[in-house]
Amino acid sequence: xxxxxxxxxxxxxxxxxxxxxxxxxxxxxxxxxxxxxxxxxxxxxxxxxxxxxxxxxxxxxxxxxxxxxxxxxxxxxxxxxxxxxxxxxxxxxxxxxxxxxxxxxxxxxxxxxxxxxxxxxxxxxxxxxxxxxxxxxxxxxxxxxxxxxxxxxxxxxxxxxxxxxxxxxxxxxxxxxxxxxxxxxxxxxxxxxxxxxxxxxxxxxxxxxxxxxxxxxxxxxxxxxxxxxxxxxxxxxxxxxxxxxxxxxxxxxxxxxxxxxxxxxxxxxxxxxxxxxxxxxxxxxxxxxxxxxxxxxxxxxxxxxxxxxxxxxxxxxxxxxxxxxxxxxxxxxxxxxxxxxxxxxxxxxxxxxxxxxxxxxxxxxxxxxxxxxxxxxxxxxxxxxxxxxxxxxxxxxxxxxxxxxxxxxxxxxxxxxxxxxxxxxxxxxxxxxxxxxxxxxxxxxxxxxxxxxxxxxxxxxxxxxxxxxxxxxxxxxxxxxxxxxxxxxxxxxxxxxxxxxxxxxxxxxxxxxxxxxxxxxxxxxxxxxxxxxxxxxxxxxxxxxxxxxxxxxxxxxxxxxxxxxxxx
Ligand SMILES: [Zn+2]
Numbered sequence: 113x114x115x116x117x118x119x120x121x122x123x124x125x126x127x128x129x130x131x132x133x134x135x136x137x138x139x140x141x142x143x144x145x146x147x148x149x150x151x152x153x154x155x156x157x158x159x160x161x162x163x164x165x166x167x168x169x170x171x172x173x174x175x176x177x178x179x180x181x182x183x184x185x186x187x188x189x190x191x192x193x194x195x196x197x198x199x200x201x202x203x204x205x206x207x208x209x210x211x212x213x214x215x216x217x218x219x220x221x222x223x224x225x226x227x228x229x230x231x232x233x234x235x236x237x238x239x240x241x242x243x244x245x246x247x248x249x250x251x252x253x254x255x256x257x258x259x260x261x262x263x264x265x266x267x268x269x270x271x272x273x274x275x276x277x278x279x280x281x282x283x284x285x286x287x288x289x290x291x292x293x294x295x296x297x298x299x300x301x302x303x304x305x306x307x308x309x310x311x312x313x314x315x316x317x318x319x320x321x322x323x324x325x326x327x328x329x330x331x332x333x334x335x336x337x338x339x340x341x342x343x344x345x346x347x348x349x350x351x352x353x354x355x356x357x358x359x360x361x362x363x364x365x366x367x368x369x370x371x372x373x374x375x376x377x378x379x380x381x382x383x384x385x386x387x388x389x390x391x392x393x394x395x396x397x398x399x400x401x402x403x404x405x406x407x408x409x410x411x412x413x414x415x416x417x418x419x420x421x422x423x424x425x426x427x428x429x430x431x432x433x434x435x436x437x438x439x440x441x442x443x444x445x446x447x448x449x450x451x452x453x454x455x456x457x458x459x460x461x462x463x464x465x466x467x468x469x470x471x472x473x474x475x476x477x478x479x480x481x482x483x484x485x486x487x488x489x490x491x492x493x494x495x496x497x498x499x500x501x502x503x504x505x506x507x508x509x510x511x512x513x514x515x516x517x518x519x520x521x522x523x524x525x526x527x528x529x530x531x532x533x534x535x536x537x538x539x540x541x542x543x544x545x546x547x548x549x550x551x552x553x554x555x556x557x558x559x560x561x562x563x564x565x566x567x568x569x570x571x572x573x574x575x576x577x578x579x580x581x582x583x584x585x586x587x588x589x590x591x592x593x594x595x596x597x598x599x600x601x602x603x604x605x606x607x608x609x610x611x612x613x614x615x616x617x618x619x620x621x622x623x624x625x626x627x628x629x630x631x632x633x634x635x636x637x638x639x640x641x642x643x644x645x646x647x648x649x650x651x652x653x654x655x656x657x658x659x660x661x662x663x664x665x666x667x668x669x670x671x672x673x674x675x676x677x678x679x680x
Pocket of ligand 1: 186187188189190195196197198199200201202
């Protein structure tokens with residue numbers, strides 16, 4: 113789709129760049145081509161759905177697109193499913209004075225009465241025109257309000273279109289989702305934002321130089337709204353306030369197991385004026401990207417500017433600890449909802465994270481035992497360490513018991529001992545290298561069960577092929593699995609080292625015959641395919657892009673991270 117012209121609206125001079133340069137027709141929209149194509153096609157062929165779910169990050173054009181859809185439906189002189197943006201109906205919608213477009217911000221009007229009042233009007237339409245109801249942040253509707261909305265969606269009046277916009281489609285009732293056509297809005301690529309900013313700068317005579325445009329694109333992080341408001345600020349003041357908290361200091365503290373540094377970083381963020389709940393949510397969001405970049409980079413939606421930094425954190429924290437950060441912060445978010453002093457909850461959670469002695473969850477216990485084992489191994493003639501309890505498959509973290517921690521708080525705040533050094537090379541006193549048969553048996557019986565759930569998914573059907581010195585060749589059932597071995601290698605090496613007291617080098621091969629021999633996967637713990645509605649449903653347009661989350665990655669994520677929707 114060619115880039116449309118940039119036309120300032122009549123609001124020039126009063127409002128922000130984002131409002132002034134909001135596209136008024138489909139042909140003026142940048143990016144989101146799959147959405148535009150589907151909607152234009154539906155209008156042109158008179159196959160418009162009664163309900164759409166627009167999901168995507170903030171500032172990616174969801175509400176704007178909903179208004180353009182309303183214009184296109186009611187335009188007096190439509191062209192190929194697009195609005196003219198000049199007739200009386202189009203102008204009224206631009207000005208916000210049209211009676212055919214009703215908007216409700218579910219974040220502030222989320223009660224059942226708000227929805228009932230609005231929906232009641234749906235039955236009294238103006239003859240010949242379409243009524244378009246736009247529900248912004250629809251996931252924030254109360255339960256009763258959602259039920260009222262659902263009732264209307266079950267028997268939609270003719271000539272009514274509901275557009276439900278949300279940044280979080282998984283929080284929308286599944287019964288509502290299933291009655292909508294789901295269109296997914298994506299973050300804008302940097303080039304798209306840069307060309308938009310250049311055009312806006314030209315049209316508004318702003319003379320923004322290339323460095324300013326680049327800075328605004330970086331600050332926009334894929335959002336047109338944020339990029340334009342950053343451009344506004346940069347041009348007005350030459351500087352721009354950081355629009356999001358930065359967690360590098362805090363994560364550094366976590367990575368170093370340094371409670372003082374972690375709490376100092378938190379205190380400085382709170383001192384900058386960030387609300388503790390918002391901080392916890394943002395932290396969970398950022399660590400979630402760190403997690404996704406480790407297990408399924410294609411699903412991660414971190415913008416390009418952030419990816420390298422977040423991937424770096426993934427390497428430093430490791431997968432196990434990343435998951436623990438997510439689980440701990442997720443738990444804290446839930447506890448904060450009902451707590452009077454929210455920052456204390458977050459502080460305690462972070463201290464538990466860096467001082468596992470204070471934490472009685474399975475993950476923390478594993479971390480403590482791991483540390484203990486390393487210390488014992490470093491000591492001369494170590495006694496056999498007790499096997500750590502295996503985390504039961506299919507269970508989440510154990511609840512935190514009421515019992516008071518046994519470690520004094522001052523001691524807890526002292527920096528943790530330096531992390532144990534990398535796995536030692538096989539020492540002189542080690543017995544001869546293990547035999548292949550022995551390795552095979554213990555691999556299946558003792559090593560695999562110690563690995564993560566993700567690793568077990570792959571290793572359940574794998575076979576130890578060969579052992580030369582300490583180079584272990586393992587065959588997996590498919591090329592797709594082999595591509596995922598990188599992320600499980602570190603954990604597997606740890607489990608091997610634990611079992612054999614040696615550092616192995618792993619070599620992966622593919623043996624398709626293993627797929628047939630693989631034992632059936634265990635039944636999923638939840639109803640399967642919660643993400644099926646990510647697809648763009650039948651749009652009547654063969655070119656419409658179908659967005660399907662990679663199924664292997666999806667499987668891994670639902671397996672490994674069942675709480676995703678609770679903390680994202
Ligand atoms: Zn028109």
